[in-house]
Amino acid sequence: MRAETRQILADFPALVRIPLVLNATVLRTAGAPILQETMATLGLGVSKVGDLPVSAAIAATPGIGSLTVADIGNTTLTLDCFSGACAASTTLSSLQASGQIQARARLRDFTAAISSKKLDDIVTALPADITLNDVLIGLLEAQDFPWEAVDLVTSGIQEAASSPTTVSYSVAVTASGGTGPFDGNVEVVLPAGWRIVPGTSSVSPAIALPLSEPSRAYTRTDTRLGFRLTGFMPGISYTIGFQARPGFVLGTVAANATADAAGVSGSATPTPITILEPSDTSADPNTAPTLQSDRLYISYTTAANDVDLFRFNPPPGKVVSVWLSNFDKDADLSLYGPAPDAAGAPGSPSAAPTRGAAPATAPLPDEGTTAVGGASIAEPQSERDVPAVAGTTLLGTSANADVDVEGVSAVNANLIQVAPYQGATSTGPYVVRVRVDDTEAAGGMHIHPIGRCAGPAFDVNSLPGNLETAILVNQRRLGDAMLPRRRWI
Numbered sequence: 001m002r003a004e005t006r007q008i009l010a011d012f013p014a015l016v017r018i019p020l021v022l023n024a025t026v027l028r029t030a031g032a033p034i035l036q037e038t039m040a041t042l043g044l045g046v047s048k049v050g051d052l053p054v055s056a057a058i059a060a061t062p063g064i065g066s067l068t069v070a071d072i073g074n075t076t077l078t079l080d081c082f083s084g085a086c087a088a089s090t091t092l093s094s095l096q097a098s099g100q101i102q103a104r105a106r107l108r109d110f111t112a113a114i115s116s117k118k119l120d121d122i123v124t125a126l127p128a129d130i131t132l133n134d135v136l137i138g139l140l141e142a143q144d145f146p147w148e149a150v151d152l153v154t155s156g157i158q159e160a161a162s163s164p165t166t167v168s169y170s171v172a173v174t175a176s177g178g179t180g181p182f183d184g185n186v187e188v189v190l191p192a193g194w195r196i197v198p199g200t201s202s203v204s205p206a207i208a209l210p211l212s213e214p215s216r217a218y219t220r221t222d223t224r225l226g227f228r229l230t231g232f233m234p235g236i237s238y239t240i241g242f243q244a245r246p247g248f249v250l251g252t253v254a255a256n257a258t259a260d261a262a263g264v265s266g267s268a269t270p271t272p273i274t275i276l277e278p279s280d281t282s283a284d285p286n287t288a289p290t291l292q293s294d295r296l297y298i299s300y301t302t303a304a305n306d307v308d309l310f311r312f313n314p315p316p317g318k319v320v321s322v323w324l325s326n327f328d329k330d331a332d333l334s335l336y337g338p339a340p341d342a343a344g345a346p347g348s349p350s351a352a353p354t355r356g357a358a359p360a361t362a363p364l365p366d367e368g369t370t371a372v373g374g375a376s377i378a379e380p381q382s383e384r385d386v387p388a389v390a391g392t393t394l395l396g397t398s399a400n401a402d403v404d405v406e407g408v409s410a411v412n413a414n415l416i417q418v419a420p421y422q423g424a425t426s427t428g429p430y431v432v433r434v435r436v437d438d439t440e441a442a443g444g445m446h447i448h449p450i451g452r453c454a455g456p457a458f459d460v461n462s463l464p465g466n467l468e469t470a471i472l473v474n475q476r477r478l479g480d481a482m483l484p485r486r487r488w489i
């Protein structure tokens, strides 16, 4: 992402939700830097911008029409090179004129990274519901983007996964009455967050015309696919099949489906599918998966005693920051480092253990609840609920009851623990992200509803050298104490 874009979004986070096409004139007049993002950086394979039909983009602007066959890379998905030649220097405009742009071609089918064309070239052709946020998803710049604010349901981020899960989905459709052949529509309603894999739709037995790409509508409540069937007969059970990328919620789902055709009644029967966690993450520090920095790792807490550990190879002397987010229940995050020095061990700087002797009497156990007004409520401090990994040094814990994101930073952290608070489980996912920095960056925080985390960004190195006194204020706690609680405005 360009530095100017980043700064403007940091200063005016509300801009993230504006629809682009409705504001295209204003953005252009103001010289908005986001319009200068090139198609090489827009992440066409991920963002909704990639859904734009090539023919619509060509029609909307000469900017895309002037691209040549050589510019767009693999042409199989985009061009019809059978009915006419596709010379490397031919422009897309002239191929459009000769009917050689595939009807189902989308911008994401451009396999070459094109840096000569920009968002400005296609902005007026975008569907009205595409917001700036949908574009930012494609920029995939882990260090800059507030990943913890990404809406896993609607972002379609699973399409960017290194090995995305794909399931086969089918719907049986039968029309009764009349003599046919008919044309009709079948609408399939999938759970929110599901995505169809382009180019995978088929119908069996064959009808008069091959099934074209369905229309798609992705919302917070569902994913709707609209199939158009041309030339089918009554009394025959047709199967519409396609590949889909499921969302992140585990469990059995059965899509709704409806069929309509003029003059006949239709029925559509979807096949239920069960989505399972690939495999639970180990609680053994010797077999835990090893994470890379600047990637989103999605996992689940499916049992009350489910502790998940992740290893990390920290660069020497660097600060490892970890965020735990997107969980719909309460979980806590801990970072561990290497085992404490053993007395007399080779390389140990001291012959003495780093920990003192344990108390002779074990501490009182966590009571878990407190009786208030006759009712039993959960202890507000969850830290005592966090398990510890033997043989390691606890470097930091983020264990809050009321934050959207847990975050903790520590130098040389090599083990990350996610543990549910008081046995909380969910069919929904949680997300872990690791980042390596020179300074501390992570802390518990709330997600701002318009897409920005408000978290600790305090850097002690930024203070003037002659400072003698600093008063640190927990603004939220002060606000809770002094004013009616006002979460975020």
Ligand SMILES: [Ca+2]
Pocket: 280, 281, 299, 300, 301, 302, 306, 307, 308
């Ligand atoms: Ca787990």
Ligand SMILES: [Ca+2]
Pocket: 280, 281, 282, 283, 306, 307, 308, 309
């Ligand atoms: Ca586990």
Ligand SMILES: [Ca+2]
Pocket: 330, 331, 332, 382, 398, 399, 400, 401, 402, 406, 421
């Ligand atoms: Ca928590």
